[in-house]
Amino acid sequence: MADDAALIGSIARGDRDALATLYSRHASWLQVRLRRRCVDDDVVAEALQETFVAAWRGAGRWRGEGDVGAWLWGIAIRRMIDLLAKRPRHCPLAGVPDPVVASAEEQVLVRVEYADVATALNRLSPDLVAVVQATVLDGLTTREAARLLQIPQGTVKTRMARARLLLREALS
Amino acid sequence: MTVWHADDALLAAYAGGGLDQARAASVEQHLTGCASCRAAIAPHADAALIARAWAGTVDRLDRPRTSPFERLLIALGLSPSAARLATGASAARRAWVAGCVLVAGFAIAAREMDGPMALWFLTVAPLAPLTGVALAYGPGVFSMHEVVAAAPYPRLRLVLLRCLPVLPMTVLLLVVGGLVLPGTAGAALWLLPGLALAALGLVAERLVGVQTAIGGLAALWMGGVASARITTGSVLGAFSPTVQLLSSAIVLGAVCLALVGARRTRSFW
Numbered sequence: 134m135a136d137d138a139a140l141i142g143s144i145a146r147g148d149r150d151a152l153a154t155l156y157s158r159h160a161s162w163l164q165v166r167l168r169r170r171c172v173d174d175d176v177v178a179e180a181l182q183e184t185f186v187a188a189w190r191g192a193g194r195w196r197g198e199g200d201v202g203a204w205l206w207g208i209a210i211r212r213m214i215d216l217l218a219k220r221p222r223h224c225p226l227a228g229v230p231d232p233v234v235a236s237a238e239e240q241v242l243v244r245v246e247y248a249d250v251a252t253a254l255n256r257l258s259p260d261l262v263a264v265v266q267a268t269v270l271d272g273l274t275t276r277e278a279a280r281l282l283q284i285p286q287g288t289v290k291t292r293m294a295r296a297r298l299l300l301r302e303a304l305s
Numbered sequence: 306m307t308v309w310h311a312d313d314a315l316l317a318a319y320a321g322g323g324l325d326q327a328r329a330a331s332v333e334q335h336l337t338g339c340a341s342c343r344a345a346i347a348p349h350a351d352a353a354l355i356a357r358a359w360a361g362t363v364d365r366l367d368r369p370r371t372s373p374f375e376r377l378l379i380a381l382g383l384s385p386s387a388a389r390l391a392t393g394a395s396a397a398r399r400a401w402v403a404g405c406v407l408v409a410g411f412a413i414a415a416r417e418m419d420g421p422m423a424l425w426f427l428t429v430a431p432l433a434p435l436t437g438v439a440l441a442y443g444p445g446v447f448s449m450h451e452v453v454a455a456a457p458y459p460r461l462r463l464v465l466l467r468c469l470p471v472l473p474m475t476v477l478l479l480v481v482g483g484l485v486l487p488g489t490a491g492a493a494l495w496l497l498p499g500l501a502l503a504a505l506g507l508v509a510e511r512l513v514g515v516q517t518a519i520g521g522l523a524a525l526w527m528g529g530v531a532s533a534r535i536t537t538g539s540v541l542g543a544f545s546p547t548v549q550l551l552s553s554a555i556v557l558g559a560v561c562l563a564l565v566g567a568r569r570t571r572s573f574w
Contacts, residue, residue, distance in 0.1 A: 162336045168351070182362045183365075189362075202338060251325075255326050266330065
């Protein structure tokens with residue numbers, strides 16, 4: 134069976150079957166991962182669709198560096214951000230609490246006393262975790278993270294700084 | 306090589322949203338690079354959604370791609386359907402552009418020669434945009450002719466839309482011709498009468514048909530040029546400031562009416 138990189142090569146030459154194979158391999162985990170960031174199934178479906186349309190058209194530009202999965206995820210998350218920007222009010226983000234719940238951050242501030250990074254991450258307030266997830270784990274820029282979370286860029290920066298401080302304290 | 310793999314319970318918890326942030330992040334990082342775990346998560350994904358997205362993907366790939374000019378029109382605020390309507394006759398437009406280049410060449414030659422050639426050029430050239438615009442969308446040339454003819458669409462707006470792809474070429478030819486070749490700026494004389502004839506022709510086309518509209522307007526124009534030659538002694542009489550002003554008025558009027566009509570029917574397009 135051809136590996137993903139070979140599939141991208143076939144797609145670049147216009148092989149529709151190769152795109153179908155790539156889709157069957159990657160659509161599932163991309164769907165689950167997108168769904169964790171947006172509860173609106175329509176947005177997830179459209180982002181998934183646009184990801185593979187972009188992969189079909191952009192396969193020729195793939196330089197063969199890194200993992201195909203990472204490449205596809207990079208397209209998918211950015212497509213979803215674009216879609217969310219188009220209809221900002223219709224898609225509450227999964228895992229981001231409403232402002233009332235966010236006050237729990239105060240409690241978290243005094244309770245971070247764990248020397249384990251996973252525990253420390255879990256102890257961060259959902260607001261801060263969302264920023265850490267977008268910038269560190271999903272590899273988005275400050276601007277893209279701001280669009281995903283629908284908060285100002287400055288807020289992304291201050292929350293990231295606070296998260297960094299809390300994690301450092303928790304780990305020292 | 307990865308030796309560790311996520312077990313089914315972990316993947317199920319991750320897909321169901323029941324995993325804490327740190328473990329979810331770690332599963333995600335693993336999935337990005339591990340093909341066997343990516344395959345293992347498939348049963349936990351939304352199969353219906355994935356099938357729907359694939360159908361949408363295939364549909365998008367089968368759809369004709371929008372041309373750069375169409376995208377420009379959309380970027381300028383035109384609705385996608387209106388842009389498709391304006392650019393629908395791209396094949397015919399290419400033929401028209403070739404014709405327009407020929408006419409421009411003719412214009413330059415006429416400037417050099419003067420005399421009877423100039424007479425013929427100035428008589429014929431204003432008819433070029435008219436025939437170009439009208440013929441590009443006529444029956445037999447324009448594939449969507451029947452569809453468009455049967456569609457309830459503001460006529461004047463359609464006229465303006467159809468002029469959009471043709472006019473930039475005309476203006477470009479004139480400007481480039483005028484800049485590159487000294488002494489040919491006079492060729493711009495026929496632009497405004499040409500545009501006015503094109504606008505009139507498109508309105509007339511909807512009323513009396515392509516052949517009659519073009520034939521009638523061509524006869525009218527040639528008669529005007531001939532009478533100008535007789536009364537003023539030069540064909541340039543047909544390009545006097547009065548004619549230019551009248552032409553501008555017709556073009557501006559068409560644009561204004563189309564814009565008013567567009568505002569009134571905004572909900573339909």
